[in-house]
Each structure stands twice: as C-alpha cells, then as structure tokens.
Amino acid sequence: MKDKLIIAGKEFSSRLFIGTGKYSSNKIMAQSIEASGTEMVTVALRRVDIQNPQDNMLAAIDRQKYLLLPNTSGARNADEAVRLARLARAATEINWLKLEVTPDPYYLLPDPIETLKAAEILVKEGFVVLPYINADPVLAKKLQDIGTATVMPLASPIGSNQGLKTKSAIEIIISQATVPVVVDAGIGMPSHAAEAMEMGADAVLVNTAIATANDPIKMAQAFKKAVQAGKEAFEAGSAGIKNQADASSPLTGFLRD
Amino acid sequence: MNIQKAIYNDSGYSPERLETLLAADAQKHLEQMAQKARQITRQRFGNTIQLYAPIYVSNFCVNHCPYCAFNCKSKLPRTRLTIEQACKEADILASEGFRHILLVSGEDKKFINIPYLAELTQKLREKFSSISIEIYPLSKEEYEILFAAGIDGIAIYQETYDRTDYAKFHKTGPKSDYDWRLDTLSRAAQAGFRSLGLGFLIGLSDWRTQTLALTEHANMLMKKYWQAKVSFSFPRMRPAENVDKELFKHMISDTELVQMMLSLRLCFPDSEIVMSTRELSGFRDNMAKICVTRMSAGSKTNPGGYTVEEASLEQFEVADDRTPAQVSSMLKSNGLEAVWKDWDKAFIK
Numbered sequence: 199m200k201d202k203l204i205i206a207g208k209e210f211s212s213r214l215f216i217g218t219g220k221y222s223s224n225k226i227m228a229q230s231i232e233a234s235g236t237e238m239v240t241v242a243l244r245r246v247d248i249q250n251p252q253d254n255m256l257a258a259i260d261r262q263k264y265l266l267l268p269n270t271s272g273a274r275n276a277d278e279a280v281r282l283a284r285l286a287r288a289a290t291e292i293n294w295l296k297l298e299v300t301p302d303p304y305y306l307l308p309d310p311i312e313t314l315k316a317a318e319i320l321v322k323e324g325f326v327v328l329p330y331i332n333a334d335p336v337l338a339k340k341l342q343d344i345g346t347a348t349v350m351p352l353a354s355p356i357g358s359n360q361g362l363k364t365k366s367a368i369e370i371i372i373s374q375a376t377v378p379v380v381v382d383a384g385i386g387m388p389s390h391a392a393e394a395m396e397m398g399a400d401a402v403l404v405n406t407a408i409a410t411a412n413d414p415i416k417m418a419q420a421f422k423k424a425v426q427a428g429k430e431a432f433e434a435g436s437a438g439i440k441n442q443a444d445a446s447s448p449l450t451g452f453l454r455d
Numbered sequence: 456m457n458i459q460k461a462i463y464n465d466s467g468y469s470p471e472r473l474e475t476l477l478a479a480d481a482q483k484h485l486e487q488m489a490q491k492a493r494q495i496t497r498q499r500f501g502n503t504i505q506l507y508a509p510i511y512v513s514n515f516c517v518n519h520c521p522y523c524a525f526n527c528k529s530k531l532p533r534t535r536l537t538i539e540q541a542c543k544e545a546d547i548l549a550s551e552g553f554r555h556i557l558l559v560s561g562e563d564k565k566f567i568n569i570p571y572l573a574e575l576t577q578k579l580r581e582k583f584s585s586i587s588i589e590i591y592p593l594s595k596e597e598y599e600i601l602f603a604a605g606i607d608g609i610a611i612y613q614e615t616y617d618r619t620d621y622a623k624f625h626k627t628g629p630k631s632d633y634d635w636r637l638d639t640l641s642r643a644a645q646a647g648f649r650s651l652g653l654g655f656l657i658g659l660s661d662w663r664t665q666t667l668a669l670t671e672h673a674n675m676l677m678k679k680y681w682q683a684k685v686s687f688s689f690p691r692m693r694p695a696e697n698v699d700k701e702l703f704k705h706m707i708s709d710t711e712l713v714q715m716m717l718s719l720r721l722c723f724p725d726s727e728i729v730m731s732t733r734e735l736s737g738f739r740d741n742m743a744k745i746c747v748t749r750m751s752a753g754s755k756t757n758p759g760g761y762t763v764e765e766a767s768l769e770q771f772e773v774a775d776d777r778t779p780a781q782v783s784s785m786l787k788s789n790g791l792e793a794v795w796k797d798w799d800k801a802f803i804k
Contacts, residue, residue: 219501220500220501221501222790222792224792243799243801244798244799245794247796272798272799272802274649282801282802302681302682303649303682303684304684357498359498406501410502
C-alpha cells in the first residue's frame with residue numbers, strides 16, 4: 199500500500215519539502231535539493247527577484263523537476279502577505295503559495311488572526327494556499343473549512359532545530375484533518391522527521407537542518423531516508439509502547455466464564 | 456556569574472550574563488565565545504552575509520561633533536547631491552548588484568529634508584528592495600511620511616549613552632538634545648519602520664558600560680516594538696582628517712571589539728550584527744566567519760563618491776576599499792553566500 203500524497207490535485211511521491219534559505223551557495227542548495235528527492239521547493243519572495251528568471255537562486259532550481267512554492271516570509275500582516283502573493287503570481291503564474299505571516303521578527307511565530315484573514319482572501323482569488331501555523335487544532339480546522347490545500351503546523355520555532363515540541367497538539371491536528379498535514383519548522387534531525395511521519399503527518403518541510411549541516415547533501419539524503427522510514431512505519435502500524443512487562447501469571451487467570 | 460555558564464548554559468539576554476561575558480576575565484575564554492557565536496550565527500542566519508552600500512547625500516552639517524569630519528567647523532569642501540545626482544550614485548550601486556541601500560546625510564535640514572527624501576525614495580524604489588536612512592533624528596510624523604514613501608529601516612547611534620560625556624561632545628546645536636536622540640528609534644518604530652539599527656561611537660566613553668546601556672536600550676525596543684528587528688553596529692573611532700585624537704581616551708583594541716561583538720551575539724542570537732568598511736579587510740573577513748550578518752562593501756563615504764572621485768571630504772577613512780565583487784568572492788571562498796536581496800519593496804504599499 200503505497201498511498202500517494204495529493205495536494206490540490208497534484209500527486210507527490212516524495213513527502214519531504216525543502217526550503218532554500220541559509221545555504222552557503224546556490225550550487226550546494228541545488229545539489230541538496232536533488233539529494234533529498236523532494237518534488238516541492240519553497241522560496242522566500244523577499245530573497246529573489248521573482249520577475250527575473252536570471253535571478254541566481256531561481257536559476258539554480260530546475261522548474262521541470264520541482265514545484266516552486268513561493269512563500270511570504272517577512273510579511274507581518276494579511277495586507278503585506280496578500281500583496282506579495284498577488285505580485286508573485288502576476289510575475290510567475292505560479293498559483294501555489296506558502297502563506298507565512300510572522301509579525302515577530304525573532305521567533306518568527308505565525309499570527310493566527312492575520313494568517314486566517316489572508317488565507318480567506320487568497321483562497322477566494324484562486325490561490326492554492328499552504329498556511330504556516332502554530333500547532334493550533336482549532337485554527338487548523340478553520341483554515342481547512344475555508345479551503346486551504348494543507349495545514350502546516352510548526353514543530354518548534356523556525357530554525358531552532360528543537361524537534362517536535364508541539365507533538366500533542368500536532369496529534370490532534372492530524373486526527374482531525376481532512377487536508378494533508380505538513381509538519382513545518384523546527385525539525386532539526388532526521389529522527390524528528392521520522393517521528394512526525396510515524397505520528398501520521400503527511401509530509402515534512404525542512405530547511406535549516408539541511409542547509410546548515412556540515413555536509414548538506416549528505417544530510418538531505420539522511421532526511422529522505424528518515425521520511426520514507428517514518429512513513430513506512432506509520433503504514434506498518436506500531437503495536438504501541440508498553441510501559442510494563444506482561445505478568446507471566448496473570449491476575450485474572452482464574453476467570454473461567 | 457560563572458563564565459562557562461554564561462557561554463554555554465544561559466540563553467538570551469540578561470544584564471548579568473552580558474556583564475560576565477564583557478568582563479576582562481572573560482577574554483581568556485574568547486575562543487570558546489567565538490565558537491559558540493559562530494554556531495549560533497550559522498544556525499540562525501545560515502551561511503549567508505547580506506550586503507548593502509551607503510549613499511552619502513550631503514556632508515553639510517550644523518553640528519559640532521569633534522569626532523566627525525563633517526562637523527560644521529571644518530573648512531572643507533561641502534557637497535549636496537541633487538535628486539538626479541543621488542539617482543546616478545544609486546544606478547552605480549544597482550549595477551554592482553546592491554538591492555539594499557542606506558541613505559546618509561549630515562544634519563542639513565534646509566536641503567536634505569522630508570520632501571527631498573520622499574522624492575528620492577520614490578525614484579529609488581524601482582531599483583532597490585530595501586532603503587534605510589542614517590540621518591538626523593526626525594519626528595514620528597516625519598518618519599510616517601518616509602515609511603509611506605518606501606523607507607523601511609533606520610540606523611542612528613547614540614554616540615555615547617553617558618549623559619556627561621554626551622554633553623561634552625555635543626555642546627551646542629540640535630544634537631545637544633540627548634533625549635530627543637535617544638527616543639529616535641522608538642519614534643521610527645511607532646511609524647512602522649522594520650529595521651532599527653543601534654550603536655554607540657566606540658571611543659567616546661568606557662566601552663563596557665556603554666555596551667550595557669546599548670543592550671538595555673535594545674532590549675526595551677525589542678519588547679516594546681516587537682514587530683521591528685534590532686541590529687547592532689560597532690562604529691569605532693578611526694583616524695580621520697581634522698579629528699583630535701587627544702580627545703578620545705576610550706579607543707579599544709581589536710580583542711576588546713571582538714569580545715563586545717561576541718557578547719552581543721551570545722545574548723541576542725537573532726539580531727543582525729553589522730560591520731561597515733570602517734574596519735580593515737582582514738578583520739572584516741574574520742568576523743564574517745564568526746558573527747557578522749550584514750556588511751557594507753565598496754563604500755564611498757563622501758557625497759558623489761561613486762560617480763566623481765575625490766570631489767568632497769569623506770566622513771571616515773574607508774579601511775576596506777575592495778569592490779563589492781571582491782567582497783562577495785572573499786565570502787564565497789569562506790563558504791558564505793553574499794545575499795544582495797533579502798527584502799521586497801512590495802512589503803510597503
């Protein structure tokens with residue numbers, strides 16, 4: 199049973215999405231993307247000259263192989279995010295958008311109110327919206343209701359490499375979701391990615407952990423394997439963790455009826 | 456406080472942690488601090504350095520600051536750029552690859568005023584993704600006009616947080632108002648500015664006390680104006696024409712400057728650390744590998760410096776005169792990517 203990930207009607211065989219920031223060169227970025235086996239790559243609109251195909255970063259990403267997912271990193275309210283999204287679509291005809299509204303420039307935590315507001319506008323305008331959110335199950339439901347293509351709850355603050363600090367909330371989101379759940383931000387090691395997939399996440403998005411590794415290409419391969427392993431483990435179905443050993447002489451062994 | 460604890464166990468800012476890191480004793484642990492600072496910087500900012508360049512639009516000034524070559528007493532050639540001249544300077548920077556620029560001026564309100572800056576910004580916005588200013592303090596209402604015109608960042612240095620020293624160096628003129636200057640970044644933040652650049656002129660007062668005042672200022676700004684991002688600059692007194700070196704008894708060594716920068720990085724992991732071409736290339740290259748996140752390159756510190764050579768007096772002697780392309784390839788050889796664009800004009804309507 200190899201079920202495929204489908205987002206807004208598009209099929210993905212890889213469940214690992216890749217960010218493009220923080221690399222020491224566009225060449226290493228391109229090689230890491232290749233090594234990760236990803237099919238979706240997100241790019242900050244602030245970092246690229248989206249209207250210019252000669253832009254160094256954009257030129258390094260093979261658009262035949264990877265779906266380019268522009269993101270609104272840096273937007274601090276719905277207005278800014280919507281404005282960036284419209285300009286990007288007008289310049290590139292890319293309909294997909296990773297919606298990020300992060301008014302606080304230090305932890306870059308997403309603003310639930312402005313994110314919901316921007317998502318409402320963008321969905322109506324025909325964007326495929328993948329919103330970056332805190333691990334808030336009610337917000338996830340509301341976004342789903344208005345028609346976002348996924349929800350992308352954070353594992354821990356972006357770039358922090360802290361892993362699944364929001365695990366119990368993400369479990370609730372997964373259990374309630376009718377759209378794919380992509381765990382985004384804070385995944386610092388392949389084991390974190392595997393853990394998210396074992397929990398039933400549909401995909402994970404990784405940037406810092408790969409881009410700032412000593413050997414980003416090797417780390418990208420490690421993440422590829424971890425995501426596959428985590429997904430397979432989820433499909434295989436865990437027998438669960440037992441806190442105690444089974445007693446050899448059960449206390450209820452006397453029961454006969 | 457224990458220095459090992461301050462380096463490794465604590466996270467974030469407290470005055471106690473900063474004091475421990477700044478102490479003379481801590482210099483023995485500079486290498487450990489540097490290792491930790493590099494690790495934090497690479498994790499938070501990646502293997503990148505953002506590049507920017509200044510455009511000096513006027514060296515006319517009504518202030519008397521004895522440390523500055525633009526002070527109104529110096530009988531040296533003065534230049535103001537017309538909007539057209541400033542645009543020509545900007546064209547050169549744009550062709551070199553810059554998308555982030557900083558407009559710099561002396562306190563020349565008659566000429567470099569709000570209509571001038573707003574008009575210039577409107578013209579520059581087509582070519583640049585982020586425009587900042589480093590000029591005399593303005594009111595909140597004036598910052599609102601400039602923000603609407605497309606200026607999103609500001610740098611202004613208190614010069615010294617010590618009121619006695621401040622009064623000594625700024626006896627007359629508009630700059631003598633300590634509190635008006637101190638509140639400048641708050642006013643800019645209230646007007647919507649996204650990037651707030653802080654610093655003091657290293658050499659005027661005791662650097663350790665000044666650093667503590669700087670971080671208290673930064674911490675207040677970060678808490679109160681939580682949507683703006685604070686950056687630190689480290690302007691250090693350097694030899695310039697007409698500057699009396701006897702006046703400045705608090706100049707610091709490279710080691711002390713490094714200690715200061717590392718302490719700030721450890722306490723403020725997500726703040727930008729900026730380094731201008733005041734510093735020598737070797738020093739800059741090494742600090743780029745440790746904790747600097749934003750650098751100027753190819754800077755001319757005289758108005759018209761990019762289009763006309765040697766036409767007017769420069770504010771400070773540029774110590775790193777490499778071209779932007781040379782700085783970019785230096786970064787590359789150190790495993791760092793020069794980032795020319797990290798903002799978008801679309802953020803401002």
